[in-house]
Amino acid sequence: MLSWPNFLSQFFNGLALGALLALISSGLTIIYGTLGVLNLAHGAMFMLGGYAGFVVFQATGSFALAVLGGSLFMVVVGVVVERVIIRHFYSRPDEDQILVTFGIGIVLVELVRLGFGSNSIQIPPPSWAMGVTSLGFLIYPTYRIVVLGIAAVALLALYLVLYRTRLGLIVRAGIEDSGMVDILGINVNQVFMLVFGIGAMAAGFAGIINAPVVALTPDSGDTILVETFVVVVIGGVGSFPGAVLGGLISGEILSLTSMVNPSYSEVMLFAVMTLVLMLRPQGLLGQRGRA
């Protein structure tokens, strides 16, 4: 069981899973960092993205269009949710924000259940990414390499948006001190709306590209949400680099532990989270005094 190829293959699985978790978690973390809202509907948005991609795929038969259409749909969902509901909760206590996003998550999940039933659905990988690829030292499913690639590119894109654009500058400034951004005369409302849209898209996008690997059900988001929490607690809430690092660490923990004994993989993940909380309560890359 503990063979070299097996280890490598699990290590790659860990990377792919980690990149995916990093992507979802960055969505959660920039929403929290900028808006101050912990989005408990984030798992549901991951799931909803997958279903949106599924619908587009059924209509067009194109995987690329599924990814594009699903992502755009999630931006719209994010913007609408922010406009209609979240906006009214900025001045309310943390608990209220948590409760309302929790409720939104339930509504999204049950809407999908109503429309698609509880049975699992799957999007096939694009034809060019089917089968396996030999990496020389390892034979590995092609689509998983693609997932790793796509997730890495998406993270890079998110990085560029956050660190190379005006919007990103405002978002990062907002994470540091949202009151100050407001005072500087920046239209925070618009920024908040965009950030929520981007955050929702990050989760939804991950949901689509993950759909060929793991079949989707309306409840898919639950586990992902919990794992995302662990990722941001490990990495530090509100920190984009923290989300990436936390995601990769968590992915590897899950994969490598399941090589030894799958039933302990989640337990191990939470053990590491506890350890981080003990030694560095603000998270690996989090700043003291926030949250």
Next chain:
Amino acid sequence: MSERKGVRRWWPEVAAAIGLVAAPLVLPVLGFAPDTVNRIVVWGLFGLGFDMLFGYTGMLSFGQSAFFGTGGFVAAYLLTNNMVGNVVLALLIGMVAASVAGVFVGMIALRRTGIYFAMITVAIAQVFFFLENSPLSDFTGGENGIPGVPAPKFDLGFVQIQVGNGWSMYWFLATCFFIGLVIARRIVASPVGAILMAIRDNPQRVEALGHATWRYKLTIFVIASAYAGFAGGLLGVLQGYMPPDAFTFDTSGQLVIQTVIGGTGTLFGPLFGAGIWLYLHDFLQGPMGLGSAWRLALGLVFVLLVCFLRRGILGGIADLFRRKSHVEAPESSPDLVLEAPVTHAVPARRQQAAAHTGPVLQASNLTKRYGGLLANSDITFAVNEGEIRGIIGPNGAGKSTFFKMLTCEVPPTSGKILFHGQDITGRGVAEVCQLGLTKSNQVNQLFGRLTVRENITIASLAERRGLYRPDLLRRLGSVPGLSDQVEHTLAQVNLTARADTPVSELAYGEKRRLEIGLALASSPTLLLLDEPLAGMSPQERVATMKLLRSIRQGRTLVIIEHDMDAMFEIAERITVLNEGKLLAEGTPEEIQANSFVQEAYIGGVHA
């Protein structure tokens, strides 16, 4: 918190008892099956603990399933393996197991607050689910759960009662719920309950007033775990089967939803919410033919309630009644000149600490650095027993930072603080308050949802009970000397007429007086006042100056104030801070004549 006498104090218990007895007669008429009612009662009991945790203390946990499951599986395992014959005993052991789990989880989760707390509880509860599901499946049956959990049997000597299904089970569950309710109401009405409600509003101030906030939070977390554990055991007994679902996130989520729908901070809310949830579950799925869409309907109701009726249905009804019966409180009378009140003697405990001779407070070489910003630099400062010391300085001089270091709210980067000759550097703010050093803040730090009297009570409790005391079943009114001290402080700050007004309805000047009152009520020997006159009207200012003079007996006061006239009038010595450094120190006359001070303030008075 005001003492209610006789029957009135007990009416919720009496009403609950009548309701529980009447339920088997009334609810079937409304279409409730006995099994549904039984489930409602189990969830109601589960929710009693959760409401104390969330509704009263403000700690939103999404991980209560961990304790529900632990209690349930421990009890079910003991019973089905014939290790414990008595059902009630097994339930109690399950409850203890859940409490132990609560201690461990609490130690981890309570390292953080707010959203972190919510996220960590979710994550830890998930660990329990995974542990139950595979590593411990030899004991728990994994995905199959534990079947064959027996119902209780009672031997009363003259008659044996075998609890069966339906209404017979109901009486057993209802009895458990009632006992749980009576205990919960005692806890809520105890000094601990009062402190928990204050923690919900402003945990930092509770700590600053001398309560070990963290230990109180852990206490209520463990109590909530115990309730969850007992309820989990009851679920197994009710169903004759312990389902693994007990450990799922859905369980925690359902509890949160039911509590919010019913109304947080009411104790009855979760029971009521469970009734709505399970009734809708039956009704929407059955007669309405909504099938699985019932959860969607519930989700929508939940979102709407959070948006528009945050206190839930029972809370909404309670608010409605309160508004109706609201009698206009007498208007504040800021121009009412304070009679110099009889000075409250500093308690003996504190006087012992004062046996030390020499300066009351001695700070040496205090420095505070925030990143690149040097807020305080090398300040050496001493105050003598009984002195009134003023601290002045332009905005940004580091006065408030200096105060925060003295009360140990923030640790100094370097330097040392001696209070009554005792090194307090690096101690907790609560501990320092217990030693007799506290401060009133520049920005009010009040408990917004409590009344004036309740606010003062929280402060007095710290002095009466020390850092921490788990007197969960004691009546608040029976804490010795408490009400005298509260009434006295109310009179001192001229708020007796407003004692039962919620803080949110006070005028600004009244809030300022209450801020000072909070600090006073903890009976400090050294009181730091950060801009006590800020924002007060001229009349209020006169009254407050009088108050400051009257409270000096047996106390040392250090006052930060921008009002120079007041300062030169009341202070015996004045310390001037400028740009984080000590600029000058001396009598008011010396300071007025000091050219450095004039320069710092007016920007140069070169003749």
